[in-house]
Amino acid sequence: MNGEGLGPQATSLLREAHRDVPSHSRRTEMWQGVEAGVVGTAAAAGTFKALSGLTKVLLGVVIGGALVAGLTATLLPPKLNDDLSMIDHPSRPVMVVREVLLAPAVTLGTGTTTDTDLELGNDENVDSLVGSAGVDGVRTNPSNHGSAGGVGSGHHTTVNANGAGGSTNLNRSGNPNASGNVNAAPNAHEDPLVREARLVAEARGALLRGDPSQALNILKVARSTPNPGMEPEELALQARALRELGSKAEADAVEKDLARRFPENSLSR
Amino acid sequence: MSKHHTVFRALYEAHVDFVWRNLRRLGIPESDTPDKTQEVFVVAHRHFAQFEDRGHGPRAWLFQIVLRVASEARRHKKRHPEDADGGVAQDRQSISADQTGAIARREAMAELDRALATIDVGRRSVLVLHEVEEMTAPEIAESLSIPLNTVYSRLRVARLELEQALRNSGEYPAMRETSIRAGGTR
Numbered sequence: 001m002n003g004e005g006l007g008p009q010a011t012s013l014l015r016e017a018h019r020d021v022p023s024h025s026r027r028t029e030m031w032q033g034v035e036a037g038v039v040g041t042a043a044a045a046g047t048f049k050a051l052s053g054l055t056k057v058l059l060g061v062v063i064g065g066a067l068v069a070g071l072t073a074t075l076l077p078p079k080l081n082d083d084l085s086m087i088d089h090p091s092r093p094v095m096v097v098r099e100v101l102l103a104p105a106v107t108l109g110t111g112t113t114t115d116t117d118l119e120l121g122n123d124e125n126v127d128s129l130v131g132s133a134g135v136d137g138v139r140t141n142p143s144n145h146g147s148a149g150g151v152g153s154g155h156h157t158t159v160n161a162n163g164a165g166g167s168t169n170l171n172r173s174g175n176p177n178a179s180g181n182v183n184a185a186p187n188a189h190e191d192p193l194v195r196e197a198r199l200v201a202e203a204r205g206a207l208l209r210g211d212p213s214q215a216l217n218i219l220k221v222a223r224s225t226p227n228p229g230m231e232p233e234e235l236a237l238q239a240r241a242l243r244e245l246g247s248k249a250e251a252d253a254v255e256k257d258l259a260r261r262f263p264e265n266s267l268s269r
Numbered sequence: 270m271s272k273h274h275t276v277f278r279a280l281y282e283a284h285v286d287f288v289w290r291n292l293r294r295l296g297i298p299e300s301d302t303p304d305k306t307q308e309v310f311v312v313a314h315r316h317f318a319q320f321e322d323r324g325h326g327p328r329a330w331l332f333q334i335v336l337r338v339a340s341e342a343r344r345h346k347k348r349h350p351e352d353a354d355g356g357v358a359q360d361r362q363s364i365s366a367d368q369t370g371a372i373a374r375r376e377a378m379a380e381l382d383r384a385l386a387t388i389d390v391g392r393r394s395v396l397v398l399h400e401v402e403e404m405t406a407p408e409i410a411e412s413l414s415i416p417l418n419t420v421y422s423r424l425r426v427a428r429l430e431l432e433q434a435l436r437n438s439g440e441y442p443a444m445r446e447t448s449i450r451a452g453g454t455r
Contacts (some may be wrong), residue, residue: 005428006400010435014400020293021286022303029312030283030303068448096397218340 196225203237212241232258236267274355277317281310284331287402291332293378294397295339305342328404329412336394383433385433388427395420396427 006014012091022030199222219238228234235258242251259268285306292305313320313327320330385393390420394413399405399420404412406420413420 005425007432007435010428010431013377013435016292016374016377016403017294017381017397018403020290022289022306026303027282027285030285030306031278033303033307034281034310034314037307038314083344 192227193229196222196228196230197246199225200230200237202234203234203241207237207241207244210244212244215241216245232262232265232267235262277314280313280317280327280433284327285310286315287328288331288335291335291397292339293383293392294385294401295335295343295390296382297339301342305338309338312338317356328402329408331411332394332398336390353366380435380438384431384438386432387434391415391432392423392427395423399424404430414448 046228199218203215203218203222206212206218215237219234219241222228222230223234235254239254239258242248242254258265262268288306288309289302292302292309293295293299297305309331320327348404358384385397391413395409398409399406406417406424409415409420410417415423
């Protein structure tokens with residue numbers, strides 16, 4: 001310290017700063033903290049080093065999977081659930097939608113049929129899906145339509161829903177896509193109301209993703225359910241989808257229909 | 270106990286004062302300094318194997334870590350201002366009433382730190398390393414990875430700025446000279 005160019009008092013302060021050191025006890029405490037930090041880091045590093053390459057890969061997959069699942073659960077269903085929770089007195093169908101949202105996802109398109117998978121190619125199942133809803137022209141196509149039906153689509157079922165005013169494709173790809181395919185994924189033992197609720201949830205999901213056309217397609221299929229139990233929800237979503245597509249007049253008409261047919265429903269207000 | 274551990278302990282004992290002082294002069298409140306000192310040495314331990322002595326000992330290397338830790342702490346403080354006064358009041362609370370010498374010393378250091386805080390970190394580092402740590406200009410150039418001439422120019426400007434800041438503080442503590450001379454550690 002030469003203090004060149006500095007006044008005597010600044011020099012004095014800087015000299016004092018040189019004596020600004022921790023006490024002996026504090027030095028010891030800090031060293032203990034350093035040791036603890038070093039040991040903790042080394043233990044973590046040692047544990048990681050001890051893992052085999054395969055274990056590290058598996059660990060990465062598990063952590064990555066958990067992260068994706070967590071993000072999905074955080075971003076999508078809660079938003080949907082929030083929307084639903086705004087309904088003052090949720091009807092049973094709304095409760096079902098919530099249940100569906102919380103239900104574990106079923107892997108589709110793996111090529112392996114399990115108890116929970118749809119027995120595609122089984123006309124009975126398809127009939128049960130659309131049979132009594134005024135939908136005719138059911139055609140089952142067991143060939144692989146992976147390019148149209150999404151990744152891993154081992155089978156493709158086309159349901160021509162003329163009765164619903166248009167052509168709607170149902171596939172089991174797991175991903176409704178822009179071509180108008182709808183993930184019906186009906187289960188032989190699936191309650192029609194549960195299936196309807198799932199379709200409504202999918203329609204809502206399509207709206208959240210900014211795909212109102214897809215939402216309308218899904219809603220058409222949902223409304224073909226025998227004894228539909230979620231018509232107010234479906235009409236409300238339909239109006240919303242139409243509005244997003246710019247069809248204000250049609251949306252207003254649907255809302256009027258909703259208000260007329262279900263005046264007591266909270267969605268009509 | 271491994272040889273590595275023993276060598277690192279020796280490094281700690283030799284340089285903990287250096288790390289402490291520089292953290293303080295770079296704006297870390299006293300209440301946070303023990304934690305930050307530990308952090309510097311934990312980081313140093315992690316990279317100890319890669320440390321190469323280029324003729325100036327480990328101080329240049331440690332100072333690089335100190336700069337980073339202090340910079341992160343300042344950023345954190347800006348984002349999460351827990352103490353409006355930067356922990357000064359907390360520091361004062363830890364002083365017992367009879368420690369008048371220590372209080373005067375702390376106030377002197379607080380005043381120095383306030384003055385230093387007005388100086389840009391780059392120039393402040395040069396000033397502190399030269400005037401407090403008594404490092405030579407080539408050592409400082411090595412520590413901060415800057416040209417030698419930059420060290421001289423920063424030092425000249427920083428001295429002027431320190432003088433100016435102390436003058437502006439209004440209560441330039443001639444009266445503290447006596448209490449400072451009492452000296453001692455914390």
